Amino acid sequence: MSSTLLLIQILNGLQFGVILFLIAAGLTLVFGVMDFINLAHGVQYMVGAYLTAAFAAATGSFWLGLALALPAALLIGLALELLVFRHLYERSHLDQVLATFGVIIFLGEAVRMVWGSAPIGVEMPEALSGSIEIAPGLLYPVWRLVIIAAGLGVGIGLYLTVHHTRIGMLMRAGASNAPMVSALGVDIRLLFTLVFGFGAMLAGFAGAMVAPILSVEPGMGDGILILAFVVIVIGGIGSIRGAFVAALLIGLVDTLGRFLAPMLLRLLLDPAAASQTGRALAPMLVYILMAVTLFVRPAGLFPARR
Amino acid sequence: MARRLRREWLPLGLFLALALVPVLAPLGPQSFILSLMTRIVVVALAALSLDLLIGKGGLVSFGHAACLGIGAYAVGILSAEGVTDGGAHLAVAIAAAAFFALATGAVAMRTDGVHFIMITLAFGQMLYFLATALSAYGGDDGITLPGRSTVLGRDVLASDTVLYLAALGALLAAYLLLRRIAASRFGRVLEGARDNPVRMEAIGFRPFRFRLAAYLISAMIAAVAGVLLANQTGFVSPATMAWQRSGELIFIVVLGGLGSLHGAILGAIAFILAEELLSHWSEHWRIVFGPLLILAVLFARGGLAGLLTKGARP
Numbered sequence: 001m002s003s004t005l006l007l008i009q010i011l012n013g014l015q016f017g018v019i020l021f022l023i024a025a026g027l028t029l030v031f032g033v034m035d036f037i038n039l040a041h042g043v044q045y046m047v048g049a050y051l052t053a054a055f056a057a058a059t060g061s062f063w064l065g066l067a068l069a070l071p072a073a074l075l076i077g078l079a080l081e082l083l084v085f086r087h088l089y090e091r092s093h094l095d096q097v098l099a100t101f102g103v104i105i106f107l108g109e110a111v112r113m114v115w116g117s118a119p120i121g122v123e124m125p126e127a128l129s130g131s132i133e134i135a136p137g138l139l140y141p142v143w144r145l146v147i148i149a150a151g152l153g154v155g156i157g158l159y160l161t162v163h164h165t166r167i168g169m170l171m172r173a174g175a176s177n178a179p180m181v182s183a184l185g186v187d188i189r190l191l192f193t194l195v196f197g198f199g200a201m202l203a204g205f206a207g208a209m210v211a212p213i214l215s216v217e218p219g220m221g222d223g224i225l226i227l228a229f230v231v232i233v234i235g236g237i238g239s240i241r242g243a244f245v246a247a248l249l250i251g252l253v254d255t256l257g258r259f260l261a262p263m264l265l266r267l268l269l270d271p272a273a274a275s276q277t278g279r280a281l282a283p284m285l286v287y288i289l290m291a292v293t294l295f296v297r298p299a300g301l302f303p304a305r306r
Numbered sequence: 307m308a309r310r311l312r313r314e315w316l317p318l319g320l321f322l323a324l325a326l327v328p329v330l331a332p333l334g335p336q337s338f339i340l341s342l343m344t345r346i347v348v349v350a351l352a353a354l355s356l357d358l359l360i361g362k363g364g365l366v367s368f369g370h371a372a373c374l375g376i377g378a379y380a381v382g383i384l385s386a387e388g389v390t391d392g393g394a395h396l397a398v399a400i401a402a403a404a405f406f407a408l409a410t411g412a413v414a415m416r417t418d419g420v421h422f423i424m425i426t427l428a429f430g431q432m433l434y435f436l437a438t439a440l441s442a443y444g445g446d447d448g449i450t451l452p453g454r455s456t457v458l459g460r461d462v463l464a465s466d467t468v469l470y471l472a473a474l475g476a477l478l479a480a481y482l483l484l485r486r487i488a489a490s491r492f493g494r495v496l497e498g499a500r501d502n503p504v505r506m507e508a509i510g511f512r513p514f515r516f517r518l519a520a521y522l523i524s525a526m527i528a529a530v531a532g533v534l535l536a537n538q539t540g541f542v543s544p545a546t547m548a549w550q551r552s553g554e555l556i557f558i559v560v561l562g563g564l565g566s567l568h569g570a571i572l573g574a575i576a577f578i579l580a581e582e583l584l585s586h587w588s589e590h591w592r593i594v595f596g597p598l599l600i601l602a603v604l605f606a607r608g609g610l611a612g613l614l615t616k617g618a619r620p
Contacts, residue, residue, distance in 0.1 A: 031420075093366070093420055094360070098553075098599065098603045099604065102603065105595055106592070106600075108596075109590055109592035109596065112590070233424045279441075290428045295416065
């Protein structure tokens with residue numbers, strides 16, 4: 001009984017981890033390539049979820065909704081880059097934090113004006129809404145497996161793009177020495193814009209994938225944004241590989257911590273105190289992990305080469 | 307004297323105007339004005355303490371609301387346990403904030419730049435989740451205070467005017483203290499470490515100690531602001547320590563003008579008045595507030611204090 005429960009929690013942790021990865025991937029690229037802190041990245045995740053909800057409701061099909069939501073998320077990302085972020089690359093990190101904080105406030109309220117504050121639901125595609133037996137007596141929802149597969153697929157695709165294509169090479173070169181790349185005749189501004197829009201679309205994709213299993217609501221991007229930052233700091237800023245490992249690590253630690261902490265503490269404390277302390281400790285675990293990582297390896301687990 | 311007056315007119319005028327509030331408040335809706343102004347003064351106090359870190363030390367702490375929360379929770383928890391004495395509230399708040407600052411600062415000060423922003427954010431979040439898990443004290447929902455803190459067994463703070471004056475007194479004391487600190491050798495070393503840590507180390511100072519001390523002072527002042535805030539709202543909840551509150555505090559400091567100290571007060575007045583006016587105008591006031599924030603960052607470099615004193619520099 002306990003081991004099947006544990007297996008479910010591990011799968012849930014993986015699913016949460018790949019979602020974190022999809023968000024953190026864009027964040028770490030933007031951070032690594034442009035040295036730009038984008039707090040508004042979590043909003044892209046929320047926008048992706050809302051757009052999917054709206055388009056799926058309008059067309060009656062989740063897949064059509066997703067297909068329309070992705071380019072729309074890309075366009076919103078590009079528009080933000082053009083209007084606001086472009087003017088901030090040369091500024092201090094402090095200014096970047098503040099201006100993107102303003103974008104969060106604006107888009108959060110815009111979403112509230114269009115769709116209201118109440119959470120809205122999204123229909124899952126019919127064919128994938130069931131559960132399958134992954135071990136004897138253990139049913140697991142197919143959709144969560146689809147999310148895990150999609151996340152792993154995107155991870156592999158990104159790794160290949162960054163390390164084995166020409167555009168990936170330019171990205172890595174831009175990250176280590178932008179003026180030099182520019183002097184060699186590459187339009188670095190265009191490259192930045194592309195990276196930015198692509199990162200925004202990935203976050204939107206993450207939002208679209210979780211829309212059927214979570215409630216789509218205005219504040220949904222805020223909490224996960226902070227976790228995505230934890231991921232890229234632990235993984236090493238600018239490193240896709242680091243983001244991948246750290247995202248899965250954080251997903252597992254957070255999910256298993258909430259499950260195991262009260263159980264383990266029950267060995268030491270009486271049940272009521274154990275569940276209280278466990279609930280207090282579990283959400284803190286990832287932040288403790290981050291503090292310890294920064295203390296031991298200030299540049300993260302896989303620091304990008306400069 | 308005249309030159310000094312020209313340089314100091316802004317802080318002088320600010321404190322004079324704030325001191326006139328209790329006299330002028332009866333002309334309008336008195337309790338509303340006093341509660342709004344108390345909130346402004348308390349937030350100004352918190353922003354002032356943050357300005358020591360960001361403006362003087364170049365240390366962008368993204369977890370400053372945690373210190374505010376420590377002060378608020380000191381009042382909330384002690385009151386719930388039957389201790390209503392304001393002196394006890396202040397002592398516990400300051401001691402707890404000092405402990406928190408020493409423990410987290412010792413780790414955070416080993417990093418710099420973006421990593422410092424992120425690690426202070428992480429510590430702030432840790433405290434936030436701790437507060438949501440305090441189910442004995444309301445958990446997520448927070449606790450309503452039975453009444454304001456008492457002073458020597460008497461409920462003098464029950465009067466809105468007295469609470470306002472207490473907050474203003476704390477703000478003035480903190481302002482004068484931080485000015486002394488900024489002008490002292492300690493303050494100079496802090497600024498030196500902000501501009502060039504390597505050089506400071508070469509001439510024999512360890513930035514770590516000075517930064518940690520600044521972090522400690524800043525946290526203790528913010529905890530005092532937290533005690534006052536809890537008394538003003540009569541309510542304590544984890545929302546006080548949410549990361550968005552830390553973001554707002556940073557914004558107030560930058561809006562006012564980094565490192566000028568009185569800029570933080572100016573920023574708090576502007577921020578809360580704008581929030582108050584816009585929220586009366588429409589339920590969706592944030593749709594205007596967000597872009598205003600962005601425009602302020604893009605175009606108002608040097609902050610409000612910089613705009614107002616342009617040309618008056620000695």
